[in-house]
Amino acid sequence: MKTQINTLRVHSIESFGTHDGPGIRWVVFLQGCKLKCLYCHNPDTIETSGGTVYDIEELVQMALKMKPYFGARGGVTVSGGEPLLQAKELIPFFKRLKEEGIHTNIDTNGRILNSFSKELLDNYTDLVMLDIKHMTEEGYLALTGVKCKETTFNFAEYREASGKNMWLRYVLIPGITSKPQLLHAMGAYFKDYDTIEKIEIQPYHKLGVHKWEALGWAYQLKDARENTPEELIEASNILKKYFKKVKVN
Template identity: 80%
Template sequence: MLNVHSIESFGTHDGPGIRMVVFLQGCKLKCQYCHNPDTIDTHGGEEIHIEDLVKKAVNMKSYFGDKGGVTVSGGEPLLQAHNLVPFFKRLKEEGIHTNLDTNGRLLNHPAIELLDNYADLVMLDIKHMTEEGFRKITGVQNKETTFNFAKHREASGKKMWLRYVLIPGITNTPELLHQLGNYFKDYKTIEQIELQPYHKLGIHKWEALGWEYQLKGARENTQEELKEASSILSNYFKKVKIN
């Protein structure tokens, strides 16, 4: 069983090709810019049998083509790593490409098994390059767990994409972008970095939950800022994509 928040049957922004995207319920972070805060509570969601999810994926297989497949996102999927292992294993048995969208803050035994054996691709969210910035954005300490996760994936030799949200003055500064690039410049497994322009589309969800949105004063990026960020990171990564 997996505790599922929702399923998107025709995703085009969550990995290569056309994908079935399974959003799992529950996350230990409370990112200030989260546009799906209703996925944070670990007690929400719907319990769905793994075989029912596999059947749904198999029925969609003709739409996946050569590049598509299944992406598991969240929330934070690694909170359910123990049950993700048999799910990804079954998908691989059916010849379906698997992708894990994660913040990388768990590296226990089932997570390692998932990474090493069954996740064809990992999309790793980099929240911030400093401990202070990471803590302010996420509400928790120790950004190093994410970087340890990246090191493990790099050692496995398997494909990885990075994701990074651009918040003017908070994460989108030349200094931080160069720091990000320098940290990962020698990684061989990183195929691309995806830049996520900051937006306020999730504010109404925060308000519906009775939570105060912490970034009301933040603004969206200008086109010039997006171009500059892409230009800086192009010095370090093979491909830079702005979503």
């Protein structure tokens, strides 16, 4: 990914995000991801060479115009794609946001833990929303197309050790990630984490199927159905045994 230190490669921007962290969020979706999750609803963010290059100070000024709407809880969320592919470039962006008193949040799959992402996390990131894809190696590979789910858990351990806030996110796909044994396994793994404020269940949907078709890619979960209300309640009840707060988005 070719970006300069003072620029970011951006897919899109959302002005009034309400499901991307606390309060009202100004959400910057960065371009590029090394995963190809079967349920991805923004597959057009995967290609690293796409998107629009923005100057960091331009983005800061755009965020400042939104600051009056943030209230006491809102701020800026950087999502993707996978934002930590541009961790080096995010450091000066988040540093400027913190100078302006703006809350910062990263929505990540947690696969990138290098010197740049550590500096970003340690010094400039108020909140991390960590996407848990699957609790088994086989399931992780089947869903994302890559191996080594352990990288996500290494990332979680690093964040926990920092004592800084973290949310978990989990896409609930009937028959695939919704199995009770997987939910219990996730709860058992994270139950002693002090930094996890809550876990968000992301109901499965097919809103991005047309994007896959536009890219000429086969959508492999066409036979998967959406969650029933009962399934969402069941999953929520299981996770409430392990986490302080469970939210269905």
